[in-house]
Amino acid sequence: MIRAPRTQHGAAGHATLRVGLAAPREYAMRLDESTLIGSGANAEVYAYGDGRALKLFRERSPFHANEMLAARAAAEAGLPTPRVWGDDLIEVDDREGIVFDRVDGITMHQHVEENPDDAKASGRALAELHARMHACDGRGLHSLRWGLMQSIPRARALGPETQDAVVSILYSLPEEPSMCHNDLHPLNVLRVGDSWVIIDWAGGLRGNRLAGHARSWLLSRYWMDTLGSSAPHTWRRFWCAYLDTYRELAPVASEELRAWQTVIVAVGVTWDKTVPDPETRVEFVEASLAGRSHRWLSDGERE
Numbered sequence: 001m002i003r004a005p006r007t008q009h010g011a012a013g014h015a016t017l018r019v020g021l022a023a024p025r026e027y028a029m030r031l032d033e034s035t036l037i038g039s040g041a042n043a044e045v046y047a048y049g050d051g052r053a054l055k056l057f058r059e060r061s062p063f064h065a066n067e068m069l070a071a072r073a074a075a076e077a078g079l080p081t082p083r084v085w086g087d088d089l090i091e092v093d094d095r096e097g098i099v100f101d102r103v104d105g106i107t108m109h110q111h112v113e114e115n116p117d118d119a120k121a122s123g124r125a126l127a128e129l130h131a132r133m134h135a136c137d138g139r140g141l142h143s144l145r146w147g148l149m150q151s152i153p154r155a156r157a158l159g160p161e162t163q164d165a166v167v168s169i170l171y172s173l174p175e176e177p178s179m180c181h182n183d184l185h186p187l188n189v190l191r192v193g194d195s196w197v198i199i200d201w202a203g204g205l206r207g208n209r210l211a212g213h214a215r216s217w218l219l220s221r222y223w224m225d226t227l228g229s230s231a232p233h234t235w236r237r238f239w240c241a242y243l244d245t246y247r248e249l250a251p252v253a254s255e256e257l258r259a260w261q262t263v264i265v266a267v268g269v270t271w272d273k274t275v276p277d278p279e280t281r282v283e284f285v286e287a288s289l290a291g292r293s294h295r296w297l298s299d300g301e302r303e
């Protein structure tokens with residue numbers, strides 16, 4: 001679910017709103033390069049009227065309704081996240097979209113790249129956000145265990161025996177009602193003044209907080225090989241601060257975490273199609289099941 005920010009954006013052209021969140025005339029507007037404010041792996045985001053942003057998805061998916069549900073629940077729980085407008089997805093030229101409050105800020109990724117001295121403090125901030133989120137009640141959300149269960153059979157590179165072993169581990173782990181984001185990384189956090197705002201709740205589900213933490217741990221492993229590879233020391237400082245701080249704020253039983261890491265890496269074979277090197281994920285799962293260590297388990301240098 002991560003992809004480097006793109007410099008060339010595919011714009012929606014001069015789109016017209018057909019169905020609207022009460023799409024009143026005053027909000028019918030240009031959606032093109034002049035109003036584009038961001039883009040990610042799944043969507044372009046446009047300035048949309050007074051203080052609002054339209055997230056316009058490239059493909060239709062049931063996850064978009066989930067994003068709306070989870071983003072609203074997170075805002076209602078008091079987490080720093082843009083408010084959702086309207087009760088349903090809107091449609092613009094056959095593309096689904098969600099209207100949010102607009103956040104005028106840069107991503108945490110850009111902030112750290114431009115201010116390497118802030119890497120440690122930013123990593124701590126990510127952990128604080130995550131621990132705070134996990135303390136929120138996620139009972140209004142769909143089940144993370146169910147979502148993981150759907151994904152394991154699709155991780156074909158694992159082979160049937162390994163898939164069965166991962167399913168058994170998943171069922172041995174306790175379900176909890178924490179609010180989990182499942183894609184918390186530096187491109188999904190925006191900086192506003194000195195504060196941070198969480199976006200992109202497509203994977204917002206109710207589950208065990210260690211699954212959510214294991215997911216960010218897996219993203220940290222990807223960062224070292226992909227987006228953070230041009231400044232490895234900076235990103236190592238960032239992710240060490242994240243991992244240490246989260247574990248300080250929300251103590252982690254190492255055996256249980258290892259079990260969640262195994263499940264989450266297995267699911268990452270399915271979820272993270274845009275991330276290179278799926279072989280390392282398969283190798284990690286196999287090492288875990290055999291009780292062997294793996295290079296991903298070393299958190300690297302500390303400061």
Ligand SMILES: Nc1ncnc2c1ncn2[C@@H]1O[C@H](COP(=O)(O)OP(=O)(O)O)[C@@H](O)[C@H]1O
Nearest residue numbers: 038039040041042043045053082100102103200
């Ligand atoms: N509410 C918002 N206000 C301002 N910019 C936003 C908002 N939501 C998203 N963006 C911008 O769009 C980018 C992609 O948004 P995101 O929700 O992460 O999409 P994706 O699901 O494709 O990853 C963000 O990194 C940010 O730059």
Ligand SMILES: [Mg+2]
Nearest residue numbers: 040187188200
């Ligand atoms: Mg995103």
